[in-house]
Amino acid sequence: MCAKKVTIREVAKRAGVSIATVSQILNGKAMKFDPLTVQKVQAARDELGYEADHLARQMVGKQSKTIGILVPEITNSFFSTLVKGIEEELLHSGYISMLCNGGFNGAKEEKALLELAQRGVDGFIIASPSISDEVLKEILQIKKRPVIVLDQKTTVERSDEVATDDFNGGLLAAQYLKKMGHTKVAVVVPDLATVNIMHRLQGFLVEFPQALQLKTELSKNGGQAVVAELLDQKIEAVFALSDELAFGIYLGMRQNDKSVPDDLSVIGYDDVEMCRYVTPALTTVAQPIYELGKQAADLMVKRLADPTSPYVKRILPVELAIRGSVKVKI
């Protein structure tokens, strides 16, 4: 099942041709050869189960069939789902993922990216807000390898893009809250706001222009930290720009002996798996996270296959997942 290591030379010998011929034929240039030779080579390849060594191939400047992935926090359900989507699609296309966890730390991310670049990855999929534009540009320009960024501070020119319809997501959340009769609403926004998150906010503000905006860290802790203020201000309903934030709010409420949704309605964003398992189940704006990862990977593979094709941008739809964390105001 897993022979020692069959080289191109053996295939050549077996087929009675030179290694160059084998290389050519096996790399798409088959039509320039005598059909008979092609036959022999392919037969030999199959019989020996030969597969080109990615590493050797890479040394001569070809693809390594490896993609570098950078996420800030794999531990976060959003990112792990994303990575899963990327990884599965990539593996399916014969690529493999090199994963790095940036930890929301610019320096570490840069190091990771460099390490990845040095490893000769064919492209990067970067989903991390704290990576600086300059570093990104450097990678992109100097290394000339395609990059796809997700969840980024700014958009990189000259790259493909996948995103979800963030503006609409924010709008959906607002409309729902309004429909449920809420007027005194707040929105909790992260310090480190990425463009996509800003879009959500903008969508939300269309319906609630003067919603109270609470800044905090984009994490469970951040959500927890904001509860006191929410309670002080007698807010009725809060829009958490991520489910993580919402989970933190849940905890904060419980610590204050208050109930969701009786004392405060909360609506989240992302639709992470745990939404269904917290009590009450979290009403949230569902993004197709896994799909987002798959699409990013797909775009990357396509780009690598045809580097000159025009850049594309794909927007994935979002929808409201109504569960139990928003009550109708009587």
Added chain:
Amino acid sequence: MCAKKVTIREVAKRAGVSIATVSQILNGKAMKFDPLTVQKVQAARDELGYEADHLARQMVGKQSKTIGILVPEITNSFFSTLVKGIEEELLHSGYISMLCNGGFNGAKEEKALLELAQRGVDGFIIASPSISDEVLKEILQIKKRPVIVLDQKTTVERSDEVATDDFNGGLLAAQYLKKMGHTKVAVVVPDLATVNIMHRLQGFLVEFPQALQLKTELSKNGGQAVVAELLDQKIEAVFALSDELAFGIYLGMRQNDKSVPDDLSVIGYDDVEMCRYVTPALTTVAQPIYELGKQAADLMVKRLADPTSPYVKRILPVELAIRGSVKVKI
């Protein structure tokens, strides 16, 4: 910051020696050279910021400084935390991670492993119950690369090991339940029981030899599925062999309009981050998951540095994290 790509040749030229000399000196054989030459070479290396190309080096049969990681489901909090620990420790030591998601699918895992092997990883860290022993042996024997398995069906001979004190964890859970006055208890065990999970069970059974054992899938769904039976049997307290299972039970209880812990006490295993955020917060046996990953990575790095050192086994302690899901029986 990221020079074009400085090769060994440039360093050699700069130092006024041959590339062979540079290679030797930079690879530990410095003492066999004239101190002056060593000086010059190191100076040149530093000035140019030279670093050997991992790929080229690998081609000549050296290390690739890359470790393959296989997990069944990165989306699962346990595994993502584990991966984070591995990844961080590895990056710290100059290694990089190639991640594959097995999806609890033997065939896919095998493919991933092969792909990883072909990529020339220096070693494998495998945390996946469904990988077969034969495949594992093959990797280990044919490729002769070190493997560390976690959460495995069986233990591989001739490898280092890290594990947590599963037996004690089960015992701890049982003792706590007993202390809280429960007698009619159940334990929900996964179909696909790995050795470590069996140890937990054994520890638990020491205190509750005739606990009701419910078999199900090791997942949230599995937990949910088992609730009806739990209720039918009028169980007072249940030990879920993983937090995932416990979360499923929470949902199942809610769907039956029953309360945790009033109608059923539940204790989990793992201490995943969400334990604190569900309602009630989940009492569980805490394993140092992140640390487990770090240790596995550390062991791997050490093994690679000194392949002949004796195999070691590290056992990490577990402890009870008491929260709100177990009530004292009056």
Added chain:
DNA sequence: CTGAAAGCGCTAACAC
């Protein structure tokens, strides 16, 4: 002590 030379497995010009 140090350097020349032979590859590792593969691809790409350029001859034949």
Added chain:
DNA sequence: GTGTTAGCGCTTTCAG
């Protein structure tokens, strides 16, 4: 059409 040759960047005998 197909083989020859020259590397990619590095390590490693093996002479000198």
